[in-house]
Amino acid sequence: MTFQALGLIDPLLLTLKALGYKQPTPVQKQAIPAALAGRDVMAAAQTGTGKTAGFALPILQRLTMEGATEPGAVRALVLVPTRELAEQVYESFRNYGGNLPLRSAVAYGGVDIAPQIAKLRKGLDVLVATPGRLIDLHDQGAVNFALLRTLVLDEADRMLDLGFERDLDILLEALPKQRQTMLFSATFSDEIRKLAKGMLRDAVSIQVAAPNTATRTVKQWLVTTDKRRKPELFLHLMRKLGWGQALVFVKTRKGAEALVNTMQEHGIAADAIHGDKTQPARLKALERFKRKEVQLLIATDVAARGLDIEALPLVVNMDMPSVAEDYIHRIGRTGRAGMAGEAISLVCADEVDMLREIETLTRQNIQRFEEPGFEADHRVPDTAPKGAAAPTMKIAAPKAAKRGPAAAPAAPQAAKTRDMTPRPAGGSESLGIWTPPEKVGKALRSRSGDDTGKRAAGGGRGANGGYRGTGGTRNATGGPEG
Known part of the structure; x- marks a missing residue:
């Protein structure tokens, strides 16, 4: 038609x-x-x-x-x-x-x-x-x-x-x-x-689709580790797997700013979107990411549904969302319009209940990997039905012989098997390899807050417009949705 x-x-x-x-x-x-x-x-x-x-x-x-x-x-x-x-x-x-x-x-x-x-x-x-x-x-x-x-x-x-x-x-x-x-x-x-x-x-x-299903064009997998080691593991995987641009989701505003600071300390250009930022600042961060001036855009769930980034190859869940449905919307930022995408979650033991809810909602068990040297001291319990749990596999390093626009890095693989499924993360053939800018901006100051809170009854609205009726408090710039 x-x-x-x-x-x-x-x-x-x-x-x-x-x-x-x-x-x-x-x-x-x-x-x-x-x-x-x-x-x-x-x-x-x-x-x-x-x-x-x-x-x-x-x-x-x-x-x-x-x-x-x-x-x-x-x-x-x-x-x-x-x-x-x-x-x-x-x-x-x-x-x-x-x-x-x-x-x-x-x-x-x-x-x-x-x-x-x-x-x-x-x-x-x-x-x-x-x-x-x-x-x-x-x-x-x-x-x-x-x-x-x-x-x-x-x-x-x-x-x-x-x-x-x-x-x-x-x-x-x-x-x-x-x-x-x-x-x-x-x-x-x-x-x-x-x-x-x-x-x-x-x-x-x-x-037009079964309810609460993740797009089929998105390859999903997770890596188990301890909460305190997530930033270190993230940096390690970026280098090992050759990740290019990525949209990274965290739970809180404070966590977003802390991760931006960590990335910038390691020479990686990153910016953040969350409810504490003014709308002009949020739009500027998004435009910088679209122009490939920054490699990482770190966001809270305020961005889980509102971002349309053409050919985004990779979404990373640094923290699992508080609401299972938001997982679907997070990973839906990639794999859009029929293109291939990849969604990776770093999961600790404290998040197993949410992982179980997500797998129940999406009616699938997300494939697990472990990275040598980052194994969790607090084991993440199995979430698959009894007798159906897939083995946790090691992440294989990519073949590093060729680096250029036509050479995409290899995907995580089982130790004894080879997965031939194309993976765009880390410099796909259509996007090329991300090139950092000459200068890395100064780290942003960390601010406290949490984008996950609901509005309590009886609240008002900020000076620039905002929550009403059932609303509670909102930040001075009008909150995330004003």
Whole structure:
């Protein structure tokens, strides 16, 4: 099937061709015709399946066919849980709508609200926003929903995880009752179904993959060790296996900064993204990583769903996530759009319960390796069903004869067997070998905090916009999702 067969107009088809889009993904095949027909949509799709285009393309087409906006008005609203995802979705609308006479903007907390108000005064066709900042804008009379035709909730399950349910109730009360609503979520949990029941009417239900499954293009394995030795093991594996660029997930903001400092002390260019950083600083870190100015981007789960990095070869879980579903979203940063990727976890005994939950959720046992000299003093118990546990294998060093863009380092292998599966980590043929910049920046100062906490009842909002209703405390820059 082609995009033309889905009924898209010529300006969108020309843009998709220029962007290199050849065929629609399964979620796009189902969502685009339903959205063009004005139907409500409830879609479950794992990360990297092209769901943003699944709602952005039909919204852009309908807005183009239905006239123009008015000052202060918004015709289509996309709600997202995090700043990073807001920027990503906004950029998609800008790319897809490049040949259309439409205006779009993005709004989130942690940055000056005045430029956002200025754009709204002129009127917008599409606004991508986080709930807290949108409520701020509405409270100040800066946004008018009278012309709103379409509402999209993207990553709806994450919004509920972050405690945005009360914010959504406030916004839904302010929106027109007669509208098209599309809800996109990684899962169809009971909470999501309850939310959808109160929002959607005769919705088209779409589910393009089994729930809570990790993408099949990602090769997953883990290395067991003690918690205190993880940074040392990480550095050792980087050198032994020739890892190039990698997105590294840690549990806390303090841990992210500490790991950045450790990497920089060893001459490795690294930067961090977490909730204590201002949004401009987070965007700068992401852009530096995309331009390959830094080798490692170290992030908390604030980035587990909001980052779209083209051809990212490797994700490393330095710490296992606190929520099993976040493992799927973390490793979904690689292996996107059908490309191969690799996800490696460093696991200590304290994390065995979470490992077991992840393996239960994904319905697979992650292959284990041990690195000589880094064996765990506190053994990580087996998590496979009794009698089915696979042997723990040693990590074989790569063959080091050839080093260059066409020579990818060998993957970890069992001591007596050879795994012929291609592994892109550490300088794939398509990406080449990462070359460090001439100068390594100064280490960032360590800051305390934790991105994993939920919002406690009765909290307020920072000066730049943020959590509301069920919210608790947030940092001075507006928190991760404002």
